[in-house]
Amino acid sequence: AGTLWEAAQRTGRYFGTAVAANKLSDSTYVGILNREFNSVTAENEMKIDALEPQQGQFNYGNADRIVNHAIQQGMDIRGHTLAWHSQQPQWMQNMSGSALRQAMLNHVTQVATHYRGRIHSWDVVNEAFADGSSGARRDSNLQRTGNDWIEAAFRAARAADPGAKLCYNDYNTDDWSHAKTQAVYRMVQDFKSRGVPIDCVGFQAHFNSASPVPSNYHTTLQNFADLGVDVQITELDIEGSGSSQADNYRGVTQACLAVARCTGITVWGIRDSDSWRASGTPLLFDNSGGKKAAYHAVLEVL
Ligand code: XIL
Numbered sequence: 001a002g003t004l005w006e007a008a009q010r011t012g013r014y015f016g017t018a019v020a021a022n023k024l025s026d027s028t029y030v031g032i033l034n035r036e037f038n039s040v041t042a043e044n045e046m047k048i049d050a051l052e053p054q055q056g057q058f059n060y061g062n063a064d065r066i067v068n069h070a071i072q073q074g075m076d077i078r079g080h081t082l083a084w085h086s087q088q089p090q091w092m093q094n095m096s097g098s099a100l101r102q103a104m105l106n107h108v109t110q111v112a113t114h115y116r117g118r119i120h121s122w123d124v125v126n127e128a129f130a131d132g133s134s135g136a137r138r139d140s141n142l143q144r145t146g147n148d149w150i151e152a153a154f155r156a157a158r159a160a161d162p163g164a165k166l167c168y169n170d171y172n173t174d175d176w177s178h179a180k181t182q183a184v185y186r187m188v189q190d191f192k193s194r195g196v197p198i199d200c201v202g203f204q205a206h207f208n209s210a211s212p213v214p215s216n217y218h219t220t221l222q223n224f225a226d227l228g229v230d231v232q233i234t235e236l237d238i239e240g241s242g243s244s245q246a247d248n249y250r251g252v253t254q255a256c257l258a259v260a261r262c263t264g265i266t267v268w269g270i271r272d273s274d275s276w277r278a279s280g281t282p283l284l285f286d287n288s289g290g291k292k293a294a295y296h297a298v299l300e301v302l
Helices: 004-009 027-036 061-072 097-114 149-160 179-194 217-225 242-257 293-301
Strands: 014-019 039-042 076-084 121-126 165-170 200-203 230-238 262-267
Touching: 004 014, 004 293, 014 027, 014 061, 014 076, 039 061, 039 262, 061 076, 076 097, 076 149, 076 230, 097 149, 121 149, 121 200, 149 165, 149 179, 165 179, 165 230, 179 217, 200 217, 217 230, 217 242, 230 242, 242 262, 242 293
Parallel strands: 014 039, 014 262, 039 076, 076 121, 121 165, 165 200, 200 230, 230 262
Antiparallel strands: none
16 A cells, blocks of 8 residues: 555545645645645634634635645545634624624535535534533533524535535544543434434544543444444544554554444644644654654554
């Protein structure tokens, strides 16, 4: 197997990475991107603050640079993200109630319409559940517009782009015994039973010593898939180095491969120096673009 995407494609899956528009002029970065990956997620450029900096004024410049690059290279695009409590523009942070609900739905409709036909999967809603043992929704301005805000966002996304797979995306939902995992599971089960349009669940998979790869990861992915949705690993990074990091990457890859409906893996950046993490070496390529042990471990099992 020559490259990550070729190996993944032979199993019917994609292998993706987060991309930053301002790195598309870095030839080392673009060389690895084009060689190893066949799916991209904009790291920040499709977030609400980037696309609608002033209410009703949309700025697609940086996002379109990533989208155009992906299309030229024949890569899939994961859209990230239409509705989220974080990285909201100031005007949205200041809103509440029905005005906020309407503004959120308008954002979903406008952005999904702009990219209609070009997005493989949309993270329609990101990180809507609370951490800890409550299993509750995360408190946010969006949540305070009413508990049905998530399904309203999914319905608006489906109406705007019927061809895109619509995902719910979150973190700390990897361990099957975790209350947050169970709460997301029950929401997806409820959506499926009531015909709310949902096609996939994204597992961010940001792992470190405080939040390690759970031994029951395969169980979690399989249980969600059994609800009738695809599952995707959407923002994978794992702190560490050497063979222990490689073992963790291998385990996550094998967990996905063992689930027929686990349709792809996206790592959250290319080189360690591209990572959003303030410290550590969580990615598959070193700062010079060299392949790490973790890279070889993933490629070997794909
Ligand atoms: C991160 C980006 O990588 C950073 O550049 C940015 O400063 C903050 O957001 N969960 C998500 C991603 O869904 O959008 C986040 O990306 C990482 C955590």
